Amino acid sequence: MTVPSSADLAAALKTLIAQRDALEAEILDLLEILKAQGNVGMTAPLVGADGFPRADVDVYTVRHTRAEVIRKRNDAKALTDRIESELHELHRVAQLERTTTIPTPQAQNESAAAAAPIPGAADHGDDAGLASLAPMARIDAVAPESPASAAGLVTGDLLLRVGRLTAVDTAPTMGGLGALGAYVQQHKNRPLAVVVRRAGPSHCTLQLTPKEWDGRGLLGCHIVPTDA
Template sequence: MTGATHADLLARAQHLVREKDAIEANIREFEAVLQSQKVGMDDPLVDREGFPRGDVDIYAVRHARTTIIRLRNDLKAKMSEIESALHAVHTQAQLEKNMAGTQPPARPTEDIPFAAINGVAPDSPANEAGLERGDKVVRFGHVDVTNHQGLKALSDLVAVSENKIIRVLVLRDNTPKTLFVTPHKWSGRGMLG
């Protein structure tokens, strides 16, 4: 969600959780249909001779089984959406905290770079911010060397920060330099260049 605040992202995550709860309730309803027929998802619907069982409403059971399978797939997709939404909520909360001027506690690893700039495209957001080839990135927003997701955390932060200012600390010729980059769409690939 471009330009979304922490509250917007949180409301979206809560909406997704309510949708997940509705899917789970639906699954339970169709599982109750199977229980009322005294069959599960894998019980045979034919007798030993291959004829349809007379003690089971075969249409109701098949319909319930098919619906449960579809709903379980929907639930899996919804859980993936929720995971992404919660990640965005936490990333945006950290970003807003950093933009409000609060700094994370000092770390002994504060001056250790975790990435190096190997090129900057002309007219890109990175170029506009003043990043140069050879700069060593020490901190990009809240992402630093202590992050265990590597460059994925940086790309995730950029993905939720379109048109928002991100503070970047680099070492240029072993001298710390603070820059401010605003990821946005431009004529090249990505939102940084």
């Protein structure tokens, strides 16, 4: 059986990420429909105090839209789980391609296990060599009252490291910024050490916790390639 190359896996990963992004956009559109229906959201009752369906909303539309939101959220969650799995496989294959000797199946399994994140483990790293790290991306905008804003990220910050990820892990052959997005999803509600460069060669370390907030995404900032 032919083993997919890292380039093949990266292309497949980009497709999965695009599919998830499309689903998330559809979910936002559906939530706008609920907002137009008296801002009923996903939980507001559709029956009045008299026991009859509310007359101020289209009950059928709300029920149908809520069902679609639930279905698409489940689909997006399944895609996120698959993206995480594919990302681990991409790292494993890329490591194998960088070696001159093909390891035994046992060594491959050990390598994959070592590369997988340990549940509950905190992200940290040695600060030595930060000056030599290439930026993986740039913060293009930060939304007020977002997790990114609370962490202290500002427009123009260059991301040197997010948790365990560096520019090497977000190279095009490793999934690009999609790899960063998958990593953030994987660490939802878990603090990440983020190292940024600002004002020339100086750098600082911030603590960022990806989580749901009133805006879009888990961070509330727009991240672009450094050359964008």
